[in-house]
Every structure is written in C-alpha cells, then in structure tokens.
Amino acid sequence: GENVEQHPSTLSVQEGDSAVIKCTYSDSASNYFPWYKQELGKRPQLIIDIRSNVGEKKDQRIAVTLNKTAKHFSLHITETQPEDSAVYFCAAGRRALTFGSGTRLQVQP
Amino acid sequence: EAGVAQSPRYKIIEKRQSVAFWCNPISGHATLYWYQQILGQGPKLLIQFQNNGVVDDSQLPKDRFSAERLKGVDSTLKIQPAKLEDSAVYLCASSPTGGGGAGELFFGEGSRLTVL
Numbered sequence: 648g649e650n651v652e653q654h655p656s657t658l659s660v661q662e663g664d665s666a667v668i669k670c671t672y673s674d675s676a677s678n679y680f681p682w683y684k685q686e687l688g689k690r691p692q693l694i695i696d697i698r699s700n701v702g703e704k705k706d707q708r709i710a711v712t713l714n715k716t717a718k719h720f721s722l723h724i725t726e727t728q729p730e731d732s733a734v735y736f737c738a739a740g741r742r743a744l745t746f747g748s749g750t751r752l753q754v755q756p
Numbered sequence: 757e758a759g760v761a762q763s764p765r766y767k768i769i770e771k772r773q774s775v776a777f778w779c780n781p782i783s784g785h786a787t788l789y790w791y792q793q794i795l796g797q798g799p800k801l802l803i804q805f806q807n808n809g810v811v812d813d814s815q816l817p818k819d820r821f822s823a824e825r826l827k828g829v830d831s832t833l834k835i836q837p838a839k840l841e842d843s844a845v846y847l848c849a850s851s852p853t854g855g856g857g858a859g860e861l862f863f864g865e866g867s868r869l870t871v872l
Binding site for chain 2: 746747
C-alpha cells in the first residue's frame with residue numbers, strides 16, 4: 648500500500664516569512680495529492696490539491712509542487728500570518744488517501 | 757449545503773465494552789470513509805465504501821471493528837470489545853467522486869473515543 652512521509656514535524660516561522668513542508672510517497676500509481684489544515688479540535692479542511700498531470704498549482708499565498716519522478720510534493724506558504732498556525736497534513740492516493748504524520752506550523756507575530 | 761454529520765461527539769467507555777458511531781454523509785456523495793486519528797498523528801483509513809459496497813477494508817481490525825453502510829447513505833462503525841489503544845478521534849468523510857477514485861474529502865467533526 649501507499650506510504651507517505653512528511654517533514655518537518657514542527658515548524659516555527661516569523662510572521663511574513665515563508666514556510667515549506669515536504670512529503671514523499673511510495674506508490675507510483677497515486678494520482679491525487681491534497682493538503683489539509685487542521686486547527687486544534689477541528690476537522691481537517693482542504694486548502695489545496697494537485698493531480699499527477701500538473702506540476703504546480705497556486706492559490707493566493709499557497710502553492711503546491713509535485714515531482715512525480717522523485718515521488719515528492721511540497722506545500723509553500725508565503726507571507727505567513729498568525730492565523731496560518733495549525734497542523735498541516737499531506738496525503739496521497741489513487742482511490743483512498745493515505746495521510747502523512749502532520750506538521751505543526753507556528754507563526755510568531 | 758449540510759456537511760457530514762457524526763454522533764456522538766464524545767464517548768467514554770471502559771475497556772472490553774462496545775461502542776457505535778454514526779455518520780450521515782453529504783447528500784449525493786457516493787463514497788464514504790472512516791478514518792481513525794490518534795492524538796498527534798495523521799488520519800489512518802479504516803474502511804472505504806462506494807455506495808453500499810466495501811472498496812477497501814484492509815486496515816480495519818476485523819476481530820473487533822465492524823462497519824456497514826445502510827442503503828448507500830448512513831454508516832455505522834462499531835468497536836467490540838474496545839481496547840485502550842482504540843482511544844482516538846473517529847472521522848467520517850465523504851466524497852462526491854464516482855468510480856472510487858480519490859478526490860476531495862469532506863470531514864465530519866469526528867467522534868472522540870476515550871477507553872479507560
């Protein structure tokens with residue numbers, strides 16, 4: 648089955664800086680790669696996703712890049728704000744999604 | 757549009773007791789998932805339904821966990837008997853994607869289980 652590894656487990660940045668979270672996956676058949684944000688005690692919510700026929704996707708301050716050859720994808724958040732503080736999960740799959748272990752992002756004001 | 761509904765939100769039981777969780781997905785969503793999220797970890801897939809058929813239950817501990825999806829809509833997840841390591845949040849999610857392909861998951865608020 649699919650195996651997703653996510654790094655770093657914690658990330659602390661100053662407000663306005665950029666944050667990058669990286670994931671690798673094992674199953675070359677995976678074709679869907681979403682990123683979810685989970686605030687404390689809340690449900691995970693999709694923030695951006697990418698399919699395997701696209702190399703990069705951007706939505707305002709958030710971007711995701713995918714390297715199918717190397718089987719890794721990354722989340723980039725620019726101009727971070729305190730409200731970006733949360734746990735971020737990457738996921739990969741073809742039918743069901745396998746999630747990474749999460750990155751706790753803390754944005755210091 | 758109503759979201760994914762789950763109940764109960766919280767449940768505390770003794771080990772070896774049983775518990776059941778209920779999920780009502782977003783109307784029209786064919787695919788339903790149950791995930792287990794242990795504190796500090798990512799969600800782990802337990803079972804995937806496409807309409808009322810099971811697509812993937814390879815990670816469901818079938819000696820104690822069972823799940824069904826009635827008439828392709830509501831679903832229940834049961835644990836009997838519970839163990840301490842079953843303490844987790846049980847997340848139900850639904851997806852509009854047909855054919856069982858991966859797509860955006862819409863999660864419910866989750867059911868937090870504590871086993872004492």
